[in-house]
Amino acid sequence: MKITQEQIIASMPSHLRPYTTLQHYDSYTAQDHAVWRFLLRELATRLEQTAHPIYLEGLEKTGISLDAIPNMDDMNEKLADIGWSAVVVDGVIPSAVFMELQALKILPIALDMRSIDHMLYTPAPDIVHEAAGHAPFIIDLDYADYLQRIGEIGVKALSSKQDYAIYEAVRKLSILKEDASRGAAELAEAQRTLEHTLAASNSASEAYQLSRLHWWTVEYGLVGNVNEYKIFGAGLLSSLGESGHCLDDQRVKKIPLTVAAINCPYDITCEQPQLFVTKSCKHLSQVLESFANGMAFKQGGAIGLQKALDCATVATVEYSSGIQLSGVVSKILTDAVGNEIYVATSGPSQLAYKSAQLLGHGIVEHPKGIASPVGQLKDMPRCLSVYTIDELRELGIYCNAEIRLEFLSGVTVVGCLKNILRRDHKNLLFRFSNCTVTGPTGETLFRADEGDYDMAIGERVVSVYGGAADKEHYPLRLLPPSASHQTRNHSERELALFSMYQTVRNMREADAYIDLAVLCSLHDYLAKYPKEWLLRFEILELLPADHDHYHRIVAELMALRSHSEDYACLIDMALASVATVKS
Incomplete structure (x- = not known):
């Protein structure tokens, strides 16, 4: 029997329910699905040799497709087979809430899909990071045990007032960085607020120390040894940028994982200058229990x-x-x-x-x-x-x-x-x-x-x-976040673009006759969207390599490389991908 999102939320302790929401699958645009498809296909290809071998197997077994944003109901149907479930949350949530959900074997999955402007790296949690990053490794029993255990210990951790101030500052900055409409002054002010908040924190609470251990393992962990390692951290697995950059030992220092990782701070809004390498998932649990013994x-x-x-x-x-x-x-x-x-x-x-x-x-x-x-x-x-x-x-x-x-x-x-x-x-x-x-x-x-x-x-x-012994009668009573993700009202221009994405998507998924005339018409209309590289790539995938519009699109994409370093990186990936398929 299928378990709905509403049923899972209803089964949770009441003090946790306010931090959850529902996934309205139809709210994702065709462009959102295109971004997901591009990222997951590139990640699957690039991580085949560099990620822990269980990664690709885990995607399939947890209901995560390479072609479309996962539906939470479908994910939960798969997760139920391994004793877990998932709920949707709105971006960064308080550590105490996150940990308690994990202790209950519930994965918190961020609702949002990263924008096309932040495909290589997103400063805010999104469904790529949460679903494609965290879920696959739950099929490994040792990893699943570690994830649940760090949640159980996290529920017991003492937190300070500074911890919540840091959470608020991080949440606000991550939201602003993901929102392309925000100005430089507003971003700079949010960055300064975070820096001042971190500087004002004169001691690391247990909760803050544990969040560091969680970050350097669950989020940004490597497994193996400092000379030969594989990726298993969700932050790396969900980032085209960092999943490649982290392999550069000159750029990113590798450190054997010990309890000392709790003393290493991190910044959620930028790439990490060092990473920790665990010997195995069992080693993760040993380090965790060593930390817990001092709590x-x-x-x-x-x-x-x-x-x-x-x-x-x-x-x-x-x-x-x-x-x-x-x-x-x-x-x-x-x-x-x-x-x-x-x-x-x-x-x-x-x-x-x-x-x-x-x-x-x-x-x-x-x-x-x-x-x-x-x-x-x-x-x-x-x-x-x-x-x-x-x-x-x-x-x-x-x-x-x-x-x-x-x-x-x-x-x-x-x-x-x-x-x-x-x-x-x-x-x-x-x-x-x-x-x-x-x-x-x-x-x-x-x-x-x-x-x-x-x-x-x-x-x-x-x-x-x-926290309290009986949280149902003495709830966390955390203040509501000062910044939240808002439902975006799309312009007519954006809606027209999304409609074109959907036309290409329908044609591809039909797996039948490709209407070249329609594709060419769409390409011509893209003259109104000179910086739109992803839809050009999706049209390119369906065109014969000897078609005139194929060569025109390749030339347009090559020209768009000069727009930014991110464009150059993504377009190079796209062209390499389509060249492999066409050859």
Whole structure:
């Protein structure tokens, strides 16, 4: 049974759905399809020897044709056979969203088709890059596992406010660079904004470091060794320019892939001066896990908490009992040997267990934050979480009683115990009224007049990671992008050109009688479009090599080479291609 785009989006977590859209296949013009056909045919020819051998096989097995822009429904029918699916997104999306989609084995595919003006290299994600670049390698199980795993780890990565500012600046610049109507001044201003934003970022968060590893592997990776390698990165596989330039060892430095790649910045809007070479897809996973071992979600403790404090964005603190505290970490207390003894959040906060929000403990009930001690109590050999209700009663800890809890750290909680929240035979949360909390030096951490006090229970912090525990109840709440891709209104002149493209396309796909008179008429009409090289090439493909219009078109294309370096490069490819077919 065919699964529709709507069904896939409906099956996703609700907080991810706003970042997706639908592919309206009819919105692609005949020129768009011609650009796709030219690029994919050239890429398939050029990459036959330089790409990882699985590339061409992967195109076919993931529903990607060389002749037309892929239909998402057709792609998903193929992807379903290997346990993946795809959704359409609008250009650059936040890293946290991108990673979570990958973790769910969903490929985010950019909606747009690059313009004829950016065929060699596009600064903005497009369907060539996303579909023809990423999808083919998913048929390799080791690569698919890596892709999903980097998504799972990315979901846990701590991100900073600077990360979102960088995302906004990159997104805006990539959109402007792809839009031929934008002026030089506007582009220069966007470039300066990105440079200033990067310069203002004084530390690399886990999310930013992981994005670099993702870039140098999934996007711009090589496999083999520095002297003998194949291409597998989607950014290279989808670029006629870079897929060739990257092979020049004088122009592009090759570096063996290690975790140190996280320290190498990149610019999404220009070609890369160096690339990293992995030994294999299994090696990718080894490097990834090496990086993950140093992340806060695995380290926990005071080190993980300090990372969250530095990022100043919503993070989740998980106690050894399993209770999860989500919010912006605003305060950490440690003992003399550096162990965490008290954690506080500010702003909207949430308490959860097994990533499900605890009833009555969401951001509405906790708009100003939550704070709790961490550690063991004096004269209690086990963590407070594992005592039974009867054992607690024997120790004088029961509801509606005035109790005093003295932690080994020196933190003291005094108040009336109102409620004990338990899950899976564990105590997760004590709620107090008329409560006072003091620190090791006698400082007041919570006053009785501040209301009820919810004390999370656990003897240590086992994990700290980015985002909320229950994202459905505490969504990302990222601001809408300041720049977005707009549906373009085509002029009458453009529509007439697209109609000619469609006529040639229909004639070619019919695989029957070629109407030379119609082709010649179209060619004559192209005098109104002196810079239109691609349609001339498509007409050339269908003409006999000894036809008068054939020689006229070749001469026109040769003259157009002087228009720009890109024109010269593309026209040389076109003429070489048609010469091979005609010979």
